[in-house]
Amino acid sequence: MSKQIKYSKAIHEAFTYLLENHDEFFVIGQGLWSPWYVGETMKDLDKKFGKSRVIDTPVSELAVTGATIGASITGFKPLVVHPRVDFMLLAIDQIVTQAAKWRHMFGNNSSAPATFRAIINRGGEQGAQHSQSLQSWFAHIPGLKVVMPYDANDARDLLISSVLADDPVIFMDDRWLYDEVSSDKGLKLLDLKDVKPEIISTGDDLTIVGSGYTVKQIIDCKKEFSKLGVEPEIIDLRILNPIDYNIILKSVEKTGRLLVVDGDWSSCGIAAEVICSVTEELNPSIFKSKPMRVTLENAPAPTSKVLEDDYYISKERIIEATKKII
Numbered sequence: 131m132s133k134q135i136k137y138s139k140a141i142h143e144a145f146t147y148l149l150e151n152h153d154e155f156f157v158i159g160q161g162l163w164s165p166w167y168v169g170e171t172m173k174d175l176d177k178k179f180g181k182s183r184v185i186d187t188p189v190s191e192l193a194v195t196g197a198t199i200g201a202s203i204t205g206f207k208p209l210v211v212h213p214r215v216d217f218m219l220l221a222i223d224q225i226v227t228q229a230a231k232w233r234h235m236f237g238n239n240s241s242a243p244a245t246f247r248a249i250i251n252r253g254g255e256q257g258a259q260h261s262q263s264l265q266s267w268f269a270h271i272p273g274l275k276v277v278m279p280y281d282a283n284d285a286r287d288l289l290i291s292s293v294l295a296d297d298p299v300i301f302m303d304d305r306w307l308y309d310e311v312s313s314d315k316g317l318k319l320l321d322l323k324d325v326k327p328e329i330i331s332t333g334d335d336l337t338i339v340g341s342g343y344t345v346k347q348i349i350d351c352k353k354e355f356s357k358l359g360v361e362p363e364i365i366d367l368r369i370l371n372p373i374d375y376n377i378i379l380k381s382v383e384k385t386g387r388l389l390v391v392d393g394d395w396s397s398c399g400i401a402a403e404v405i406c407s408v409t410e411e412l413n414p415s416i417f418k419s420k421p422m423r424v425t426l427e428n429a430p431a432p433t434s435k436v437l438e439d440d441y442y443i444s445k446e447r448i449i450e451a452t453k454k455i456i
Contacts, residue, residue: 132313132314133313133314134311134312134313134314135282135283135286135311135312135313135314136170136282136308136309136310136311137282137285137303137307137308137309137310137311137312138169138170138171138308138309139170139282140282140283140285140286140312141171141172141285141286141289141303142170142171142172142173142175143286143317144285144286144287144289144290145157145171145172145175145289146175146178147286147290147317148207148209148290148293149175149178149179149183149184152207152293152294154205154206154207155183155206155207155208155209155293156182156183156184156185156201156206156208156209157172157175157183157184157185157208157209157210157211158185158187158194158197158198158208158209158210158211159185159186159187159194159210159211159212159213159247160186160187160188160189160194160211160213161186161211161213162175162176162184162185162186162211163176163181163184163186164186167213168211168213168249169305169308170308171303171308172184172211191212191217191218191220191221192220192221192223192224194210194221195210195212195218195221195224195225195246196221196224196228197210198210198244198246199224199225199228199229199232199242199244199298201244202229202241202242202243202244202298203232203240203241203242207243207245207293207294208244208245209244209245209246209247209292209293209301210244210245210246210247211247211249212246212247212248212249213249213251214249214251214260215248215249215250215251215262215263215264215302216251216259216260216261216262216264218246218248219264225246225268225274225298225300226271226274228242229242229244229273229274229298230271230272230273230274230298231273232273232298233273233297234272234273241296241297241298242297242298243295243296243297243298243299244298244299245289245292245293245295245298245299245301246298246299246300246301247289247301247302247303248264248268248300248301248302248303249302249303249304249305250262250263250302250303250304250305250306250342250343250393251305252304252305252306252393252431252442253306253438253442255433255434255435255438256431256433257430257431257432257433258430258431258432258433261431262431263302263304263342263393263394264394265278265300265302265341265342265370265392265394265400266370266392266394266395266398266399266400266403268300268302268370268371269370269371269400269403270371270398271371273297273298274297274298274299274300274371275292275295275297275298275299275300275322275369275371275372276299276300276302276369276370276371277289277291277292277299277300277301277302277322277368277369277370278302278303278341278342278367278368278369278370279303279342279368280307280340280341280342280343280344280345280346280366280368281312281345281366282310282311282312282314283312283314283315283318284368285303285307286317287317287318287319287320288301288320288322288325288368288369289301290317290319290320291319291320291321291322291325292322294322295322295323299322302342303342304342304343304393306343306346307342307343307346310346322369325368325369326368326374326376326377327339327365327366327367327368327369327373327374327377327378328365328366328368328377329363329364329365329377329381330345330349330364330365330366331349331352331362331363331364332363333360333361333362333363333364333385334361334363334384334385335360335361335362335385335387335456336360336361336362336363336385336387336388336389336452336455336456337362337363337365337378337381337382337384337385337387337388337389338362338363338364338365338389338390338391338448338452339365339367339378339388339389339390339391339404340364340365340366340367340390340391340392341366341367341368341370341392341400342393343393344391344392344393344443345364345366347391347443347444347445347448348362348364348391348448349364350445351445351448351449351452354445354449355449355452358449358452358453358456360452360456362385362389362452363381363384363385365377365378365381367400367404370400373403373404373407375407375408375411378404378408379408379411379412382408382412382416382417383412383416386416386417386418386419387417387418387419387421387455387456388404388405388408388417388421388422388455389421389422389423389424389448389451389452389455390404390405390421390422390423390424391423391424391425391443391448392423392424392425393425393426393442393443394425394426395425395426395427395428396423396425396426396427396428397428399423399425401423401424401425402423405421405423408421409421419455419456420455421455422451422454422455423451424443424447424448424451425443426441426442426443427441429441
């Protein structure tokens with residue numbers, strides 16, 4: 131039996147590798163010494179590597195993000211943890227107006243290679259202000275790379291790659307994935323520039339594209355796909371900005387059908403971007419049916435558990451969309 135690795139443990143391994151091998155790396159943010167904030171992903175790192183490199187701070191998203199960007203400009207490779215992406219919005223000027231623009235403003239002579247870990251923390255009746263994902267927001271910004279791993283191996287390897295990249299990176303991990311287990315393929319040091327979307331499962335009937343937690347949901351539908359007699363090709367985006375479309379285009383040329391599942395709102399979202407980009411590139415005659423998307427409704431997250439069950443993407447919604455597109 132192959133060695134298994136849990137998603138949360140994989141993130142922990144990434145931090146351990148960086149702290150052991152890169153003196154210029156440190157991590158800063160709130161709740162880093164508390165498992166309640168970041169789960170097992172940073173357990174006891176402060177005890178092993180010291181509180182001067184794993185820095186727990188008061189609650190001030192703007193201050194810690196500014197400190198991170200400043201340190202990155204002076205030669206450090208820092209990462210700031212935002213335990214909820216919702217409250218990272220308090221530092222949006224630092225990220226979008228400063229870090230993302232730095233290389234452009236200084237004629238390619240300086241960069242701000244900070245990493246912003248944005249944790250998605252949905253469900254649990256937390257309501258509208260604690261349940262956002264916002265990946266489409268950040269993917270809209272030139273100068274920001276946006277990484278959103280589904281697989282535990284990617285959670286480890288792409289976190290390391292994000293920190294070692296030459297430009298600012300939004301690294302988004304989803305608490306709903308923390309207990310998911312994958313076969314451990316061993317640590318791979320990757321250049322973020324070379325990372326492409328990955329075909330998780332091959333098929334000829336339908337191309338389904340997802341990212342992060344939605345990839346798990348698509349894979350969980352495999353039995354239902356089989357019952358429908360549908361063999362989909364499942365693609366994990368992995369990186370949302372920039373997106374390399376070559377693999378997706380080749381898949382849609384083969385299947386003639388496209389379904390995109392994105393755990394964000396439909397309006398101006400990643401699903402819309404993927405569908406638009408594919409249809410711009412391919413001849414309309416290739417499509418056997420119109421492309422479709424499964425997303426959140428354009429409404430804030432509800433607090434009620436009953437309403438949450440209806441609000442968030444479900445296997446049933448993915449299967450229903452598959453039936454329509456087939």
